[in-house]
Amino acid sequence: MYDLIVLGGGPGGTKAAELASKAGLKTIVIEMDRLGGTCLNRGCIPTKAYYSALVGARVSPEDMWSYREGIVKKLGDGISTLMKMSGAEILRGRGKIASTGDPKIVEVETVDGTARVEGRALLLAPGARSLPLEFEGADLPGVLTGDWAVTEPDLWKYPETEEVESVGIIGAGVIAVEFAVLLRRMGKEVTILKHSDQLLRRADRDIKKKLAQSFKKMKITLVDYFSPERAIVEEGKICIEGKIPEGEYGLLCDRLLLASSMVPILDGYGLENTSIKHSNKGIAVDFHMETNLPGVYALGDVTGGMMLAHLAEYQALSAVEHMLGREYEIENDHVPWCVFSDPEIAAVGLSEDEAERRGIAVKTARAYFLGNGMALAMNSTDGFIKVVASKGDDTLLGVHIIGPEAASLIGEAALAVGHRMKAADVARTVHPHPTLTECFKDALFRLEE
Structure with a gap:
């Protein structure tokens, strides 16, 4: 019997496991993929490795790929070491809340068979995935999603990337903006196809205006109010077609990046077997990250709102403090x-x-x-x-x-x-x-x- 079962080994899950284990709670983390989640393996860290390589880390473009891999491995090894030093156990496999409906019993499919794990508390931290954009041709080769694009050799690995001269990006959020800058710095022609007339919806009005000016200076093309309808292969390139207020619009590019919003992962781990309150926006929690079921917590991207690795870590602190009978609340306005x-x-x-x-x-x-x-x-x-x-x-x-x-x-x-x-x-x-x-x-x- 464990004091805490953590389902998901991303920034929030591993931080919660570390804190709980150090506080004396017998803790286990269930994760089928690499520790670190999207942030370490496909998001924040890989993109910053590319950013640093292109801006000032004195890394040649030819070495960018291995530079990124090295950083991800080093940090991943560091998380594993932290888990071991804290005393938290790691179980590799796909965890799912038991069909009995007891959320504190988790069945784990491992390479050796099915394991059954029971705990006094459960913390759900499965993360998020890219929101699928539904239009004809969205699954064509050469059409990439934001959460996997960092590991696409055609974009970042030499000599493969030299064959890609132009990239279209559908989106206007953080993923779209960061990839646009990276790819432009690599000499690609970049066009951002936005659903509205804004970049970075959450940003202050003056910041948005300045960013648009900077993109114009960088020769990144911005297309407003674009609604995609279909993508086809034309002369070995991707042709994305859609509508803008003025009428039909088409863009021919070597690669198309779907930098859509991230949405909470609500399937694949038995949530449907429980009475945990949730909607398509995420799992509902209180200020302590506790769900409507006592002793069952959720944190990070799966709770919706701001999907930030550092916020997930502080949510982990809030959850573990509550488990220990103490108080720590996060004010979202201050993140x-x-x-x-x-x-x-x-x-x-x-x-x-x-x-x-x-x-x-x-x-x-x-x-x-x-x-x-x-x-x-x-x-x-x-x-x-x-x-x-x-x-x-x-x-x-x-x-x-x-x-x-x-x-x-x-x-x-x-x-x-x-x-x-x-x-x-x-x-x-x-x-x-x-x-x-x-x-x-x-x-x-x-x-x-």
């Missing part, structure tokens, strides 16, 4: 997110638009990297930091960055927003010189002008 575009984008808290939707009177200010000494020294001055604060009491509500090292800069902002600090207090925190963080300080002081 930072980032996009490795060109320039980088990062944000935390409310955008100006979201604050207005909530009826909050705000004041905003910007500081540009063009006036920052370190940005000038780095020859990377494109972008700005925008801050959003309450007009009433000066509480810092949101910080939005587009520019050099945005993803690294957002940490300070997350601390300030998360602790509901006053903008004036953060501004008066001494920031070292010369650093990019001074741009944050400058934006905060401009709120007082």
Whole structure:
């Protein structure tokens, strides 16, 4: 009998197992694939390896493929070591809640047969998959999905990739934006086919505008309000046809990437055998990540909302703390997110638009990297930091960055927003010189002008 069964070995599942095991709970993780989930094996880490190789890691394009594989293996080995050091067990196989309906009994199909695992608590962390786009020809060779595209030799491995000159991307979210930047840096012609007129729906209005300008400068083509109808093979290429407001639209490209939204995985592990509340948006949980069934938890992408590896890890902390009789709750408004575009984008808290939707009177200010000494020294001055604060009491509500090292800069902002600090207090925190963080300080002081 285990104290905790974790179904899924992604960032949230492995973090929960580590924390629970270190706290003295007998824990087992059931995973049929590599540990680390989508983030490590097909998402965040592989794309950042390519990004670093193309931007500044001093890796030749010819070595990008092996560079990515090496990083993924090293981190995967690290997770396995962490599990072993914490005392958590790993069972390789496909886990499924028993047909009896008891969610704390899991049957696992392994290479050696079926194993039966029982626990006092169950944590579901199966992750998410790409939302299938339904149009004729969506399954043609050369049409790729976002969660597997990082392992496509034709895009990233030399000499195969040299035969691919153009890529069409359907989507407008993080996956579409990051792949567009990577592929453009590799010299491909890139066209983004968007369902609306926006990039990055969640981003602040000024960030979206700046990103669109940057894409235009990079010669990435943007097509608005595109609705795909069919894809065919024409002269060895993919021809994607559809409609835009002006009429019919077609694009001929060597590869077509379907960078659609991710949706929670709700099948394949016996959810239908239980009374766990869920919808197509994900499994319903409370602030402790507990479902409607006591002792049954869910976290990460399967709960819907923001699908972020770092959020899943903190959800793991919340769940394990609750199992141990302690409290830790996450405020979703205070979760930072980032996009490795060109320039980088990062944000935390409310955008100006979201604050207005909530009826909050705000004041905003910007500081540009063009006036920052370190940005000038780095020859990377494109972008700005925008801050959003309450007009009433000066509480810092949101910080939005587009520019050099945005993803690294957002940490300070997350601390300030998360602790509901006053903008004036953060501004008066001494920031070292010369650093990019001074741009944050400058934006905060401009709120007082």
